[in-house]
Amino acid sequence: MAGKKWRFLLAALVAAPAFLVSCAQKPVVGEPTLVLISHSQEVRLGDEAAKEILKTERLVEDPELVKRVETIFERLVQSLPPEYKSAYKWRVFVLDKPEVNAFALPNGNIFVYKGLVDFVESDDELAVVLGHEMAHVILRHAAEKISYATLAELTGYLLLSRIPPSQQRIAADLYALGVNVAFLLPYSRKQEKEADIVGLLIVMRAGYDPEAAVSLWEKMLQKFGSQEPPEWLSTHPASKRRLEYVKKVVQYLKEHPEVVKQFKIPKELLELE
Numbered sequence: 001m002a003g004k005k006w007r008f009l010l011a012a013l014v015a016a017p018a019f020l021v022s023c024a025q026k027p028v029v030g031e032p033t034l035v036l037i038s039h040s041q042e043v044r045l046g047d048e049a050a051k052e053i054l055k056t057e058r059l060v061e062d063p064e065l066v067k068r069v070e071t072i073f074e075r076l077v078q079s080l081p082p083e084y085k086s087a088y089k090w091r092v093f094v095l096d097k098p099e100v101n102a103f104a105l106p107n108g109n110i111f112v113y114k115g116l117v118d119f120v121e122s123d124d125e126l127a128v129v130l131g132h133e134m135a136h137v138i139l140r141h142a143a144e145k146i147s148y149a150t151l152a153e154l155t156g157y158l159l160l161s162r163i164p165p166s167q168q169r170i171a172a173d174l175y176a177l178g179v180n181v182a183f184l185l186p187y188s189r190k191q192e193k194e195a196d197i198v199g200l201l202i203v204m205r206a207g208y209d210p211e212a213a214v215s216l217w218e219k220m221l222q223k224f225g226s227q228e229p230p231e232w233l234s235t236h237p238a239s240k241r242r243l244e245y246v247k248k249v250v251q252y253l254k255e256h257p258e259v260v261k262q263f264k265i266p267k268e269l270l271e272l273e
């Protein structure tokens, strides 16, 4: 992205205190986080991105396949605590692409590729992937990515100049930045761990088998571990370490059903390696 766009956005963040919702508490995790955009802004970013994607990408037309994905997704959504159910525009789309891939937009729209639907061997495994992507939304990971990237640039910008841009430019650039950052920057290892845990909470609340996470990652590791990984795995590394980690989380959650019920991650679970 052009440096100019960054500067406009950064100026916007300086000029418009309404954008600053800093030092929020991260949902479900409960730790402090940096989120510089509001909930309604992140939802709008997702809406914009979804519009663009649906304009350019083809959806799967096989009604049986779509129904299967939607049914699993709906069951996961219904299992969420009410505040998370209503805060997002939960919807799943199946893109007609062969890659083993899936991603989430911050408005609650989840995109799963046909290649991934073909790759999984059970509804439970598909639920694990969908739950993981839903967790990224609930944890506001896209907003967090944008915020940390912005903060890094903001420091530089403040040293340069303070020319206020027009409000229109701000909105346009915010969308551009949000969409770009949401797609281009990988989630951090910490975010991935959080999404693994919260994804499993969702899966278990919906009554799916959490062991499917273990079988899914075993299969990913077997198939892609030693070769050029598909897109999803470049941000979701299928390493032996991750598999061992997921096993530990599943074990912990099976022994602590109250954590699944409360939908709050205790510190000791967050600290698992």
Ligand SMILES: [Zn+2]
Residues within 6 Å of the ligand: 132, 136, 187, 192, 195, 235, 236
């Ligand atoms: Zn992820």
